[in-house]
Amino acid sequence: MMARSTNPNAASPAxxxxxxxxxxxxxxxxxxxxxxxxxxAGYAVLVFFSLVFxxxxxxxxxxSLKTEPDATANPLSPLPHPISFGGYERVFLGTDMPLxxxxxxxxxxxxxxxxxxxxxxxxxxxxxxxxxxxxALFSAVIAVxxxxxxxxxxxxxxxxxxxGLYDSYTALILPVLVDATGVFIMxxxxxxxxxxxxEAARIDGAGVFRIFWSVVLPMARPALITLTIISFQGSWNExxxxxxxxxxxxxxxxxxxxxxxxxxxxxxxxxxxxxLGAAVLATIPVAIIFVIFQRxxxxxxxxxxxxx
Numbered sequence: 001m002m003a004r005s006t007n008p009n010a011a012s013p014a015x016x017x018x019x020x021x022x023x024x025x026x027x028x029x030x031x032x033x034x035x036x037x038x039x040x041a042g043y044a045v046l047v048f049f050s051l052v053f054x055x056x057x058x059x060x061x062x063x064s065l066k067t068e069p070d071a072t073a074n075p076l077s078p079l080p081h082p083i084s085f086g087g088y089e090r091v092f093l094g095t096d097m098p099l100x101x102x103x104x105x106x107x108x109x110x111x112x113x114x115x116x117x118x119x120x121x122x123x124x125x126x127x128x129x130x131x132x133x134x135x136a137l138f139s140a141v142i143a144v145x146x147x148x149x150x151x152x153x154x155x156x157x158x159x160x161x162x163x164g165l166y167d168s169y170t171a172l173i174l175p176v177l178v179d180a181t182g183v184f185i186m187x188x189x190x191x192x193x194x195x196x197x198x199e200a201a202r203i204d205g206a207g208v209f210r211i212f213w214s215v216v217l218p219m220a221r222p223a224l225i226t227l228t229i230i231s232f233q234g235s236w237n238e239x240x241x242x243x244x245x246x247x248x249x250x251x252x253x254x255x256x257x258x259x260x261x262x263x264x265x266x267x268x269x270x271x272x273x274x275x276l277g278a279a280v281l282a283t284i285p286v287a288i289i290f291v292i293f294q295r296x297x298x299x300x301x302x303x304x305x306x307x308x
Contacts, residue, residue: 057283064088064277071272087273088281096249097278100257104236105285107172107253111235114177116227120220122178123186124212128198138187144180149240157244171245172253176238182227189223190216225293232289236282254282 058078063071064087066080091097126138156175160166165174193216201215217224239255246252252260261275 060276060279060283063272064280066273068271068273071276072270075272084273087277090274091277091281094274095261095278096252096257097281099250100252100254101281103172103251104254107169107238108232108235110173111176112228112231114173115179115182115231115235116224118178119182119227120186120217120224121212122183123188124190124216126183126187127190128195129208141180141183145184153240153244156241160245167246167248167251169251172242172251175245176235176241179231179234182231185223185227185230186220189220193219229290229293233286236286258282 055078059076062078062080063075065083065085066074067082067084067086070077070081126134126141157166160171160175165171197215197219198211201211206214237255238253239259242253242256246256249260258275258278261271261278
């Protein structure tokens with residue numbers, strides 16, 4: 001026979017509260033107690049702004065698939081009627097799009113690889129090496145980040161022209177091969193890595209560059225992925241620098257060529273399918289790079305947060 005409880009403070013089943021348990025939810029609410037109406041309103045706001053953000057891209061793709069009369073008559077319609085690939089055909093047959101794509105691909109790959117390597121070297125030097133003027137040099141890097149790019153147009157042109165580099169591939173690549181923002185990102189990340197890891201490698205006889213290349217750089221994967229995305233996107237979309245670096249149409253990159261189309265180099269008329277078809281083709285590589293690296297970026301960022 002079970003013993004009866006002797007605790008005087010114990011509540012009997014009849015005296016226990018019968019109301020809803022706090023946090024258990026109630027009819028018309030989420031499991032966490034949040035009302036369904038507020039949740040629905042929040043999602044509705046998110047969906048609305050998502051559509052506002054995506055609508056220009058939808059219009060861009062739709063107009064690239066329209067005929068010339070349809071695009072002129074209904075430029076804001078998201079449905080092409082009828083669907084036509086004539087704009088894309090004219091992009092490749094009536095413009096220098098293949099040349100622009102080749103130039104952009106060449107310049108972007110070289111600049112991206114150069115920025116990732118050189119910015120990492122500079123960031124590691126500023127984070128770990130102790131030399132006279134290190135703080136002043138880092139302050140100069142910060143100051144460069146604060147200078148508007150338009151201020152450097154004339155100095156860039158004068159330097160390129162003085163050294164005989166104007167209107168060449170070297171003029172497109174060399175001035176943007178190192179980026180102050182990338183140096184700052186890498187320097188800050190390297191400072192978050194424990195010094196004890198490098199000291200162990202130094203005891204084993206590894207030099208400075210060996211420690212940087214074999215020990216520290218593999219640990220900086222989140223920062224490297226971030227820098228790769230930023231460098232590729234910035235170099236692929238770089239337009240102001242091409243204005244002061246090259247003049248020959250044979251050296252035009254994709255942004256410079258698209259600007260040439262928009263300013264009316266093909267003659268009169270809107271030519272929406274052709275122009276927006278070229279814009280779609282210019283957007284595809286950046287979108288592919290972002291989709292590929294996004295998963296690794298999120299995973300690497302989580303690993304970096306756990307290590308920190």
